[in-house]
Amino acid sequence: MTTAENGPPARYHHGDLRNALLEAGRVLLEEGGPSALSIREIARRVGVSAPAAYHHFSGLDDIAVALAEQGFAELAERLQAAPSNVNGQLAPAGMAYIAFARDNPGLYRLMFGEGFGGAFAADDRIRALRSQAYEVLKDGLSRRLPAGEIGTAALFLWSLTHGLALLMIDGQFDPGTDPDALVAAVLRLSGKGLPTSAERTDSV
Known part of the structure; x- marks a missing residue:
């Protein structure tokens, strides 16, 4: 086209x-x-x-929301297709999340409202699709944390992957850095900061 x-x-x-x-x-x-x-x-x-x-879209905001809707649906598919988070390992979903952003940097920025914040804040479809991606991250934590801690931990991990994705698509790393190795290392480090219930009991 x-x-x-x-x-x-x-x-x-x-x-x-x-x-x-x-x-x-x-x-x-x-x-x-x-x-x-x-x-x-x-x-x-x-x-x-x-x-x-204009026969198909009411205006530019409507096109932007439809594009973001496509993006979140594709992101959710990638997260769901990532290898199972056995024993609460979050690296597969985190790697898939950041890979999507690296493959679609312009779309990824749009999905989080760049240039269209007001239209997105008021759109129920965008909120629902963001929640769907968030739920995949929460599911990975359900095997390693008590129910009462999952929400906060999932927000931490989403903040981490979102921030790392933006840094990567902005080119804020040494060009010689292996991006996949870097993402894996950061995700492993974040996992060490989220001990299992058994580990917390042993340290008391």
Whole structure:
């Protein structure tokens, strides 16, 4: 659906204009981040007029929410497809989470409201999809912590993976660093800070 650089827009020929617009929006996101989104440019790349896009989306906020909805659904799929968190090991889910952000940096920024905070704060679909991703992280903790501690620990781990993901997609590490090894090392360190119930009992 994208056009050759500096070339004319491709003409739209098939019957799923909504998805074609979203595909073009995702390309724009990865080219320039959330600030690059524009209904006019999305429509131009698909090969239709801007008014045609309004038959499927009420405005740019609506497109942004639909793109974020796609992103959270894909993130949840990746987390669910990660190897089982046997004995509460969180590295597989953490690795999958950060890999998604690295593969889709523009989309990931959008998912957390960059440039569209107000629209996202009011959207029930976005809140539900964020909660779905959060529940996967909570599930990994259910085997190693008492029920009363899971919520706080899950928030800590989500903060860790979210922050690390942003640092990585911002390029805040030495170019020679192996990103997968670094993520694994950080996640292992975080796990050492979350002792099992048995470990806490032994230390008393």
